[in-house]
Amino acid sequence: MTVARRMRLSWDRVSLYLPALLMGLLALGTWWLVRNAPKPPQTQQVRVPTHEPDYFMRGFSVKTFDATGRLESDMRGDVARHYEDTDTLEVDKVHMRSVTPEGRVTVATANRALSNADGSEVQLFGNAIVTRESLPRKGVAPQPKLEFRGEFLHIWVNSEKVQSDQPVTLTRGSDQFTADRMDYDNLDQIVQLQGRVRGTLQPAPGAANRR
Known part of the structure; x- marks a missing residue:
């Protein structure tokens, strides 16, 4: 088997897992963005006075x-x-x-x-x-x-x-x-x-x- 054929077969195998790998990287990137994105300012809750x-x-x-x-x-x-x-x-x-x-x-x-x-x-x-x-x-x-x-x-x-x-x-x-x-x-x-x-x-x- 020639070297070119071996490389082509290896690439074919890798290409089978490439979509799953890309999806994992995309999910990881999305999680990182959410984790590090600035949080919106929390609105201060107004305390309702009670008859106390x-x-x-x-x-x-x-x-x-x-x-x-x-x-x-x-x-x-x-x-x-x-x-x-x-x-x-x-x-x-x-x-x-x-x-x-x-x-x-x-x-x-x-x-x-x-x-x-x-x-x-x-x-x-x-x-x-x-x-x-x-x-x-x-x-x-x-x-x-x-x-x-x-x-x-x-x-x-x-x-x-x-x-x-x-x-x-x-x-x-x-x-x-x-x-x-x-x-x-x-x-x-x-x-x-x-x-x-x-x-x-x-x-x-x-x-x-x-x-």
């Missing part, structure tokens, strides 16, 4: 002041919990005190309070009491002390409103009213009592002498 406290405060006191340094409000409580998903503050055994620019003092207490972020809307739960003190004015008859009591009171601080869909007791000076529901607007000087309404009116001091 993200911080606590115990035995705290928070005070706010206006631009002149005048005390506007003071909030104290046993425990406060902040909820990130609603941006609300829940306070146990809350005691709040606010002072208007005219000097009128309002005090609110309850077993539990729920306030929005800026404190403009507060809900009081359990033994809720809101008291607006009388403000003496020179030459003007002072408005009597005003007090709200109930198991639930909803307060809008800026608009000076107090609402409740549960039984409440309203005391104005020596007069007292009870109702199943209440809507009080201090700016408009309007109070709406609904449901079973009862009232006790006391005569003004000295009224008998003026008859």
Whole structure:
């Protein structure tokens, strides 16, 4: 057998395995490219806030002041919990005190309070009491002390409103009213009592002498 014939036979044998060899090299090259190709940047997963406290405060006191340094409000409580998903503050055994620019003092207490972020809307739960003190004015008859009591009171601080869909007791000076529901607007000087309404009116001091 001549050398040329042997070479031709060897090449024929090699050519039988050439397609498989090329496929293997192609697969190996593809694996190498995938392995060494730059990875796309991973998108940061956005954490969905849950209704779980993200911080606590115990035995705290928070005070706010206006631009002149005048005390506007003071909030104290046993425990406060902040909820990130609603941006609300829940306070146990809350005691709040606010002072208007005219000097009128309002005090609110309850077993539990729920306030929005800026404190403009507060809900009081359990033994809720809101008291607006009388403000003496020179030459003007002072408005009597005003007090709200109930198991639930909803307060809008800026608009000076107090609402409740549960039984409440309203005391104005020596007069007292009870109702199943209440809507009080201090700016408009309007109070709406609904449901079973009862009232006790006391005569003004000295009224008998003026008859």
